[in-house]
Amino acid sequence: MRFFLVLLHRWLGLFIAVFLLIAGLTGAVISWDHELDEWLNPQLFKAQSGSEEGGESLSPVALAEQAEAADPRVRVTYLPLAAEPGHTVVLFVQPRIDPATGEAFEPGYNQVALDPITGEIQDRRLWGEIGLNRENLLPFLYKLHYSLHIPDGWGIELGILFMGIVGIVWVLDSFIALWIAFPSASAWRKSFAFRWRQGGYKLNFDLHRSGGVWVWGLLLIMAVTSVSMNLEFQVMRPLVSVFSNLTPSPFETRTASPPNQPIEPRIDRARALEIAQTEADRRGWTVPAGGIFYSPAYGVYGVGFFTPGNDHGDGGLGNPRLYVDGMDGSLAGAEVPGTGSFGDIFMQAQFPLHSGRILGLPGRILISVMGLIVAILSVTGIVIWARKRRARLAAGVRKQNAPVATGPLPVEFGDR
Structure with a gap:
C-alpha cells in the first residue's frame, strides 16, 4: 500500500510541481497587486488634478457615460462609485458588437482611468495582456496565476479549467503526502524535524516532507480554495450542494x-x-x-x-x-x-481564505509567505525525484555491466 501511495505521490507531484511553482511565486506577489500596480503606474491611478478636495468630482455615472461617448465601441462593465482621495476612477470596459461584421470591436484596451474632477481620460490599457513592462506586469502576473495565459478554445476558458484541474490534483495529493509523511508511528517526530546541520540532500528532503507537514492545513486550504476560484460552478458548488443547501x-x-x-x-x-x-x-x-x-x-x-x-x-x-x-x-x-446556509457561508469564505483577506493585512502577509513555501515544496520535490531517478539509472547501469557469475563446469561438460 505504501509503495503504491509513494508512486502515486511521485507522479501526481511531478504533474503539478511546475504549475504550483508558478502559482506560488505569482501568488506571493499579487497579494499586493493593487499597491504594486499603483506604484508602477502612477499615470493610471494618480489623478492629475490632485486631491479631490481641490474641486467637485463628477458623478461616477457621468464619468461612465463620458467614457462611452469618447469611444462608442465599448461598454462600461465595471464602475467604481467613489475614488480614493487623489486617485483616478478606473473603469473596466468590454467591446460592443460591430453591426457590420456581427463580431466584437477590437478597441485594444479594457481598462480606462479618468480624472474624477475633470473627467479627462488619463490612460488606457489592456488588462491581462502578456508583457513585462511596467504597465502590464501586475495584470500579467495576476492572469498567469490563475490561467497560465492559456488561450481560450471551443468556447471554454482552457487556462482556468486547466489550473482548476491542477487544484483538484493538489487536493488529492495533499492527503497522500500527509499519509506517507509518517512511515512509522514510533518515529513520528522525524516527520517534523529539519536536519539543518547536515544540509545537502537530507535537508532538501526534510524541507519537502517536514515543511509540508508543518503547514499542511494551510496548504489544503489553498488547494481547496484554488478549485473554488477556477471551478466554482463546475465542481465546488455541485459538491457542496450534496452536503448543504445553496442559495x-x-x-x-x-x-x-x-x-x-x-x-x-x-x-x-x-x-x-x-x-x-x-x-x-x-x-x-x-x-x-x-x-x-x-x-x-x-x-x-x-x-x-x-x-x-x-x-x-x-x-x-x-x-x-x-x-x-x-x-x-x-x-x-x-x-x-x-x-445563509452552511454551504452559502462556506462559499463566501473561499476568496477571503485564498487571498488571506479574511484576516486583513496579517492574512495577506501569510498568503505571500505561503506562496513562497509552495514554490519551495515544488522545487524540493523535483530535486528528490531527480536524485532518486539518477540513482535508479545508475543502479541499472551497474547491473548491466556486472560480470556474469560462473561456477564449475558440469562433469559431463568437462568430460567432453
Missing part, C-alpha cells in the same frame, strides 16, 4: 448569452443603482454603494457595498452585494456575508 446565484438560474449576442439592458446603470440603494436602505445597510458592474452575458447588474479602496473586502467574508435584473429592474439576488 442559487443569478448566474446559475440564467443561461449565458453567446459572446456575439450580448443582452442590452432596458434600464440604465443609474436606475439599477437607485433600485439597489433602496433595497440596501430597507435592509438597514450603512455601508455605501462602492461599485456597480453589468454582465452582458446574463443581463444582470451587480452592486457591491464597500468604502473606497476596500473593493476586495479586507477582513471577514467580503462585501455584501445586490443583483438587479437589467431588463425589468427586479431584484435578482443578494450575497450577504455571514448569512
Whole structure:
C-alpha cells in the first residue's frame, strides 16, 4: 500500500510541481497587486488634478457615460462609485458588437482611468495582456496565476479549467503526502524535524516532507480554495450542494448569452443603482454603494457595498452585494456575508481564505509567505525525484555491466 501511495505521490507531484511553482511565486506577489500596480503606474491611478478636495468630482455615472461617448465601441462593465482621495476612477470596459461584421470591436484596451474632477481620460490599457513592462506586469502576473495565459478554445476558458484541474490534483495529493509523511508511528517526530546541520540532500528532503507537514492545513486550504476560484460552478458548488443547501446565484438560474449576442439592458446603470440603494436602505445597510458592474452575458447588474479602496473586502467574508435584473429592474439576488446556509457561508469564505483577506493585512502577509513555501515544496520535490531517478539509472547501469557469475563446469561438460 505504501509503495503504491509513494508512486502515486511521485507522479501526481511531478504533474503539478511546475504549475504550483508558478502559482506560488505569482501568488506571493499579487497579494499586493493593487499597491504594486499603483506604484508602477502612477499615470493610471494618480489623478492629475490632485486631491479631490481641490474641486467637485463628477458623478461616477457621468464619468461612465463620458467614457462611452469618447469611444462608442465599448461598454462600461465595471464602475467604481467613489475614488480614493487623489486617485483616478478606473473603469473596466468590454467591446460592443460591430453591426457590420456581427463580431466584437477590437478597441485594444479594457481598462480606462479618468480624472474624477475633470473627467479627462488619463490612460488606457489592456488588462491581462502578456508583457513585462511596467504597465502590464501586475495584470500579467495576476492572469498567469490563475490561467497560465492559456488561450481560450471551443468556447471554454482552457487556462482556468486547466489550473482548476491542477487544484483538484493538489487536493488529492495533499492527503497522500500527509499519509506517507509518517512511515512509522514510533518515529513520528522525524516527520517534523529539519536536519539543518547536515544540509545537502537530507535537508532538501526534510524541507519537502517536514515543511509540508508543518503547514499542511494551510496548504489544503489553498488547494481547496484554488478549485473554488477556477471551478466554482463546475465542481465546488455541485459538491457542496450534496452536503448543504445553496442559495442559487443569478448566474446559475440564467443561461449565458453567446459572446456575439450580448443582452442590452432596458434600464440604465443609474436606475439599477437607485433600485439597489433602496433595497440596501430597507435592509438597514450603512455601508455605501462602492461599485456597480453589468454582465452582458446574463443581463444582470451587480452592486457591491464597500468604502473606497476596500473593493476586495479586507477582513471577514467580503462585501455584501445586490443583483438587479437589467431588463425589468427586479431584484435578482443578494450575497450577504455571514448569512445563509452552511454551504452559502462556506462559499463566501473561499476568496477571503485564498487571498488571506479574511484576516486583513496579517492574512495577506501569510498568503505571500505561503506562496513562497509552495514554490519551495515544488522545487524540493523535483530535486528528490531527480536524485532518486539518477540513482535508479545508475543502479541499472551497474547491473548491466556486472560480470556474469560462473561456477564449475558440469562433469559431463568437462568430460567432453
